[in-house]
Amino acid sequence: MCGIVGLFLKDKALEPRLGAMLTDMLITMTDRGPDSAGIAIYGEGAAGVSKVTVQSETPDQDFADLADKVKALVGGPVSLTRRDTHAVLSVPAGKAEELRKQLKEVAPTVRVMSFGDTLEIYKEVGLPKDVAARFDIASMSGSHGIGHTRMATESAVTTMGAHPFNTGSDQCLVHNGSLSNHNSLRRKLNREGIHVETKNDSEVAAAYLTWKMQNGATLGEALENSLDDLDGFFNFVVGTKDGFGVVRDPIACKPAVMAETDQYVAFGSEYRALVNLPGIEDARVWEPEPATVYFWRHGETTTPNKKAA
C-alpha cells in the first residue's frame, strides 16, 4: 500500500501551519503503511545559503564536530541545527551538492537526506506519529510539503529506504506502487552520471526526473516522460523549489484524491487524509486521471490545467 499526502499552499497565511497540517494528514494515513515515515518541507530560504539535511545513527557523536569538519571541507560560514537523528547544515550557496558528494570523506557514518536551498527531508523507521514527534514536524512552516508512510515492497525497511527521496537540488519524490524496470534504469542513470544511493525502486524514479530536468525538461515534461520510461504501478507526488506535481500510471490502481481551494492544493491517498483541511467542504475534490500530469507553481496566477500525456 503506502500512504501519500501533499500540500501546496497558495495562501501565505497558512504557511506557519504547513507542518501541523501535513502531520495530521500523514497520521491519518498510518494504516496504509506502518514501516517508516518521512516528510519533505519547503521552508524559508536565506540569501546566500544552501541547506543539506543529514542523518546519523549516532548523532551525539557525529554531530558534535560536524560543522567544523564541513567548514574545513567546503569553506565559508557553516552552521548546524540538530533535530533528533537529523541535522540541517547551512552552507554557502552553491556548496550543497559538493558537500553531498564529499561528506562521506569526513563523516562516513553520516547520510545525506536532502540538499537544496529550501528543502529539508526528515525520515525514519516507525509510525508517522512517532516520526513526526521526533522531529517536531508540526512546528515547521513552509510553502509546500510532501509526506509518505511506507509499506515496503521493493527494498529493506531502513531510514535510507524511507520516502521522500531527494536526488537533485530541492527536488523530492514520494511513490505509492512498485516499479519493475528500476534495475535497468538505475544502471542507465549511473552511466549518465546520476547518483542513486539505494536499491529502492522509488529512488530510481526520483533520479530519473532529476536526470530529465538536468537535461532541460520542466517538471511537467519530466513527469510526462516518466509515463513512457517507467514500467510498473505508480502514483508520484513530487516537489521542486517552487512547484508541486502529481502523476498516476495508466492503470491507476493506486488510490489518489486531490482537493483545491483558493488557499491550497492538497493530495491524499484517501479522502480521509483531507477532511481536516480548512474549507474542505467547499473545495473542488477530484481523482487525478490516469496517465495525466498535474503540476502547480508558485508565482503563477492561474492554476495550470491538467495536461494529457
Next chain:
Amino acid sequence: MQTYDLEADGLRGLNAALHAQSSETNQTHWEIVNPRGSHAIAVGLDAPIEVNVKGSTGYYCGGMNKQATVHVYGSAGPGVAENMMSGTVVIDGDASQYAGATGNGGTLVIKGNASSRCGISMKGIDIVVHGNVGHMSAFMGQSGNLVVCGDAGEALGDSIYEARLFVRGSVKSLGADCVEKEMRPEHLDLLRDLLERGGCDAKPEEFKRYGSARQLYNFKVDNAY
C-alpha cells in the same frame, strides 16, 4: 429515526447496530453523521432499512448489501457497493474505482462520475451512472446492466460475457470482444426502466447498446470440457 455519529461512536458499533436489524424492525431510518471518509460504512446489511450517510465515504461503503437502501450524500471511495446482492445504493457525488464490482443484484446509482473499473465482473447488478465512467468498466461483466449517461473511458466491456452496456456519450475505446449492438424495442423498455430507477431524465433513444461479440475462447464449444 436513529442518528449515529461515526466520529463519536465508532464504526464497529454502527455496523453491529445495523446488522442487528431484522426484516421486521421498526427502526427503518438511520442517519450517519461525520463519516469523514471512513472505510466499510454500512457493509453487510440484510434488512429493509434506509441508511443516509451525511458526507463522503472511504473504501467499500454499502458492500455486500442485501435489501437495504444506502444513500451517500457525498462521494464514495473505492469499491462502493462491492458484491451487492439486492437493495439500492445511491451516491450523490462521484464514486472511485471498481464501484459495484462483482455485484450480484440490486441497483447502484451514481449521480456524479464513476472512476475506472466501474462494474468490473458484474454478475447481475444494475448500475446507473449519471456522469462518465473510467477505463476498463464492466471488464468481464457476466450479467446485469451498466447505464452510462456521459462518456465511457478506454476498453469498455473488455472480455465481457452477458452484461448489457448502454452509453449515451462517447466511448473512448471498446475492450476485447465488446461490440456495439442493435437497440431493439425490448432494450429500450429495459433502459427506460433503468433510467427511471436511476432518477435520470435521459431518453432511451439517445443511447447505444454494447455487449459481447462472443468470439473469445470461452464462447467456443470446442474449448468446453
